[in-house]
Amino acid sequence: MKPMKRKLLAAVCGASLLVAGAAAVQAKTLVFCSEGSPEGFNPAFYTAGTTFDASSRAIFNRLVEFERGTTKIGPALAEKWEVSDDGLEYTFHLRKGVKFHTTKEFTPSRDFNADDVVFSFKRQLDKEHPFHGVTEGAEYEYFNGMSMPDLLKDVVKVDDYTVKFILNRPEAPMIANLGMDFASIHSKEYADKMMAAGMPQAIDQKPVGTGPFQLVAYQKDAVIRYKAHPDYWDGKAAIDDLVFAITPDPSVRYQKLKAGECHVMPYPNPADLEAMASDPDVNLLQQEGLNVGYLAYNTQVAPFDNPKVRKALNMAINKEAILDAVFQGAGKVAKNPIPPTIWSYNDAVEDDPYDPEAAKAMLEAEKVSGLQMKVWAMPVQRPYNPNARRMAELIQADFAAVGVDAEIVSYEWGEYLKRSKDKDRDGAVLLGWTGDNGDPDNFLAVLLGCDGVGGSNRANFCYEPFEELIQKAKVVSDIEERTKLYEQAQVVFKEQAPWATIAHSVVFKPVRKEVVDFKIDPFGGHIFYGVDLK
Amino acid sequence: MLTFILRKLGVIIPTFVGVTLIAFTFIRLLPGDPVLVMAGERGMTEERHARLMAEFGFDKPIIVQYGHYLNDLMHGNFGVSIVTKQPVLEEFITLFPATVELSLCAILFAVVVGLPVGMIAAVRRGTPFDHTVMAGALTGYSMPIFWWGLLLIIMFSGILGWTPVSGRISLMYFFEPVTGFMLIDSLLSGQQGAFKSALTHLILPTIVLGTIPLAVIARQTRSAMLEVLSEDYIRTARAKGLKPSRVIGLHALRNAMIPVITVIGLQVGVLFAGAILTETIFSWPGIGKWMVDSIFRRDYTSVQGGLLLIAVIIMVVNLIVDLLYGLINPRIRHTE
Numbered sequence: 001m002k003p004m005k006r007k008l009l010a011a012v013c014g015a016s017l018l019v020a021g022a023a024a025v026q027a028k029t030l031v032f033c034s035e036g037s038p039e040g041f042n043p044a045f046y047t048a049g050t051t052f053d054a055s056s057r058a059i060f061n062r063l064v065e066f067e068r069g070t071t072k073i074g075p076a077l078a079e080k081w082e083v084s085d086d087g088l089e090y091t092f093h094l095r096k097g098v099k100f101h102t103t104k105e106f107t108p109s110r111d112f113n114a115d116d117v118v119f120s121f122k123r124q125l126d127k128e129h130p131f132h133g134v135t136e137g138a139e140y141e142y143f144n145g146m147s148m149p150d151l152l153k154d155v156v157k158v159d160d161y162t163v164k165f166i167l168n169r170p171e172a173p174m175i176a177n178l179g180m181d182f183a184s185i186h187s188k189e190y191a192d193k194m195m196a197a198g199m200p201q202a203i204d205q206k207p208v209g210t211g212p213f214q215l216v217a218y219q220k221d222a223v224i225r226y227k228a229h230p231d232y233w234d235g236k237a238a239i240d241d242l243v244f245a246i247t248p249d250p251s252v253r254y255q256k257l258k259a260g261e262c263h264v265m266p267y268p269n270p271a272d273l274e275a276m277a278s279d280p281d282v283n284l285l286q287q288e289g290l291n292v293g294y295l296a297y298n299t300q301v302a303p304f305d306n307p308k309v310r311k312a313l314n315m316a317i318n319k320e321a322i323l324d325a326v327f328q329g330a331g332k333v334a335k336n337p338i339p340p341t342i343w344s345y346n347d348a349v350e351d352d353p354y355d356p357e358a359a360k361a362m363l364e365a366e367k368v369s370g371l372q373m374k375v376w377a378m379p380v381q382r383p384y385n386p387n388a389r390r391m392a393e394l395i396q397a398d399f400a401a402v403g404v405d406a407e408i409v410s411y412e413w414g415e416y417l418k419r420s421k422d423k424d425r426d427g428a429v430l431l432g433w434t435g436d437n438g439d440p441d442n443f444l445a446v447l448l449g450c451d452g453v454g455g456s457n458r459a460n461f462c463y464e465p466f467e468e469l470i471q472k473a474k475v476v477s478d479i480e481e482r483t484k485l486y487e488q489a490q491v492v493f494k495e496q497a498p499w500a501t502i503a504h505s506v507v508f509k510p511v512r513k514e515v516v517d518f519k520i521d522p523f524g525g526h527i528f529y530g531v532d533l534k
Numbered sequence: 535m536l537t538f539i540l541r542k543l544g545v546i547i548p549t550f551v552g553v554t555l556i557a558f559t560f561i562r563l564l565p566g567d568p569v570l571v572m573a574g575e576r577g578m579t580e581e582r583h584a585r586l587m588a589e590f591g592f593d594k595p596i597i598v599q600y601g602h603y604l605n606d607l608m609h610g611n612f613g614v615s616i617v618t619k620q621p622v623l624e625e626f627i628t629l630f631p632a633t634v635e636l637s638l639c640a641i642l643f644a645v646v647v648g649l650p651v652g653m654i655a656a657v658r659r660g661t662p663f664d665h666t667v668m669a670g671a672l673t674g675y676s677m678p679i680f681w682w683g684l685l686l687i688i689m690f691s692g693i694l695g696w697t698p699v700s701g702r703i704s705l706m707y708f709f710e711p712v713t714g715f716m717l718i719d720s721l722l723s724g725q726q727g728a729f730k731s732a733l734t735h736l737i738l739p740t741i742v743l744g745t746i747p748l749a750v751i752a753r754q755t756r757s758a759m760l761e762v763l764s765e766d767y768i769r770t771a772r773a774k775g776l777k778p779s780r781v782i783g784l785h786a787l788r789n790a791m792i793p794v795i796t797v798i799g800l801q802v803g804v805l806f807a808g809a810i811l812t813e814t815i816f817s818w819p820g821i822g823k824w825m826v827d828s829i830f831r832r833d834y835t836s837v838q839g840g841l842l843l844i845a846v847i848i849m850v851v852n853l854i855v856d857l858l859y860g861l862i863n864p865r866i867r868h869t870e
Contacts, residue, residue, distance in 0.1 A: 255692050259692065
C-alpha cells in the first residue's frame, strides 16, 4: 500500500508542479537591468533619466506624448487640442474613460478628468497651492528650468473634459514641453485622500498614475517591481510584470544579460561592444543620441570675436581622430548644433574640412600669430563627451600644429559650470547638451540665443540674423514654416562658427533576442509599453 | 572590569564629537555646492540659486550650520536627504542590514579560513605549504577588489554558470523585508528555495570582500604563532610531555589570539571600505554604494549622517574588541 501511496503523491506533486510551471510561463516578466536607483517617484522633482525611467515613463501619462522611438509629439491623455490665433491659449480636449491605478492605499472612484490636469500643473506653478511644498526640500527643477513659471499664466478647467492653458507670450515649443516628464498627470482624488489622512507627501512616494505599469514594490538599490495596469486606456501591456534589477556596474549588467538574468540593459561598457555584437543571444541596437558635444569659443573676446579666426580653429581640429580616441566608435561627427534625430536637422550644411594648412593660412590672413588660449576640459564623463580631458589633449595638439598654444584647464564640475558662464571668460569651453523635448528651440535658443549670454550660451553668441530666425520660429506654430527657419539658422550658425561642433554620441542598447519591438528612445529613456517577449 | 569599561567609554565621547566635526566639514571642503551639481548643464539663475541655498540653510556661516547640525543630532534627527527627500536615518537603517550581512559573512569566511591556515603555516614553517600560504596571502592582499570581483563573476557565473551574477536573491522570490537580513527573511518567507537562492547570491561577494581580511588574518596569525611558539613556556610545556595538539591549540593559540583579535577588529573598517566597491560590483544594496552616490551628488546630509553612523559602529566594534582583550588576557585590564 505504501509504495502505491508514494506513487500517487508523486503523481499529484508532479501535476501541480506542471500547473505551477505553466502559470509561470504564462506570466510574461521583462527584466531591465537598470543602472541606478531612482531619486524618487515624482518626476516633477528631478531631472535624471534614471528617475524618469522608473516613474514618468512607466507609471504616468502626459496630455501629449512622444511617439515611441521618435521626437514626434502626439495625443495621449488629450485627444486633440487647438491653439488660439495669437498663440496665447491652448485648449486641450481630454480622453474619456481613463482609469488611475488601484493600489493598496487608493481605489479611484472616478476616471481621469480636468481636475487632475489643473492639479498637476497648479501644484508646480502656484507657490500657495496646498501641495506645492508637501515634500520637504522638493523643487520643481524642470518646470523652472523650462521657464514655465514665466510662460504659464494660468491653467483653467473649462468643463470636466476640457482644459485651457493660458500663456504670457506665444511659445511654439509649448506642446513639446507638455510631453516632458515633469508634465506627468497625477490623481487629484488620491492627493485629497492622502491629505485627509494627514500624509500628503505619500503621493510622491507611492505614486498613482494612469500609465501602462503600476508600482508594486521598491527596494532601494536592489529592485523595482511593476505590474501591467489591467485597465490601461491604450490596452494592457503585452508583458505582465516589469522588473528593474538595479545593477550599477556596466560589465556586470552584461554578464547578467548573457546569463539571461535580464532582457534589456542600458549604457554598455564600450569595451564590451565587440563581444555584444557577436553574441548570438543579444541584439545590439544603436542610434545617435539626442545630444551634441561642442567646443564653445567666447565670441565676445578678441580674437574669437572674429568668425574667420573661429572658422580657422575649427578647421584645425581633426574630429575623426577624436572620435576614434575618445568615443571608441560610439560617436558620430557633428556638423550642426542639433542632433540628426531632431526634426529640421539640416543635412545640406557642409562641415568645415579638416585642413591644418588652410587653417594656418587663414590665421595668418587675419594677422593672428603666436595665439595663446585656454581649452577648458570638464572633469566628468557625460553622454556627449566620455573623456573631456583626452579630447582637450587632442585639440591642444591640433592647435599646436597651426601655431596656437593651448593650455588645458579644469575645475570641479559645479565650479566648471559656474565659471564657464562668465562673459569675460578666457578661452574655449568643452561642454554639451542633451535635449529635453525634441524641439530645435531647446538647442538653438537655449544654447545660442541672446537670452542665454552669460548663462547657458557658453559662446556668448548674440548675432542678430541668427537671433531673428530663432525668435520667429518660437512664435510660429506651423511646423513646416518652423522647419525652414531652423534650417536657415543652422546655415548661419555654420558661417559664424561660434562653436566647433564635435560629436553626437551613438547610443547602444543590447537586448536579448527574445525581446520583441524594443525601440531606442531618442530622449535616452527606456519605455516598455509596446515591448513583448517571445 | 567596570572601571575598565568606563575608561574606554570616556575616550569614545570626545572621539564622537571629533567625528561629527570631521563628517560635517569634509564634505563642505569639496569644491562645488549641491545646488549647482543638481542643476547640471541647464544651470539656474543667481536668484534661484541663492533662494535654494537659503532653503537648505547653506547660506549661513559654517559655524552656525554646525550648531544646528549638533542640535538636530542631540534630538536624534540626522536630517533629510537633499536628493531623495527621505530621512537619512531611515535610508541608513533600510540599507545597513545588507552591508552587515555581507560583512559578517566575509569576516566569518576570513576567520574560518585564515586562522587555521595561518596556524598551520606557522607550525610548518619553511615548508612548501607555508610558502604557498604566504604567497597566496600577499596576492590576495594586493588584488584590486574591482578586478577580482569581475574575474570571479566571469569565471563562476559567466563561464561555469555555478553562481548568480549579482543581487541578493533571485528575482523569482518576492517578499517584504522583515529583518533586512536576506538569509533570515528568506527563511521567514517560507518560500521554497528562497534561502538557497539567498545563500548562493552571497558566495561571490563574500569571497571578494573577505579576501583582504583573510590575507591579513592568515599572515598575522602566522607571525603571532611563530613568536609565541618560541616562548619559554611553550618549550616547558613541550618538555613536560604535553601532546603537540594541546601545546599549540591551548597554550600557544590563546596567547597568539591577542594581536589577531586586534587585527580582526581593525578589519571592520576595512570591510566598510571594501563594501563600497564590492557592493557596486555585485549590485548589493548596502550603505557603501549609498555613500558613494551621496558624495557624488554632494548630498551633504546623507554623507555626514552616513559617516557619523559608520564611525559610531566602528567605535562600538572596537570597544567590544577592547573588552574581549580584557576577557582573554586579564593582564591588559589590570595594567592599563
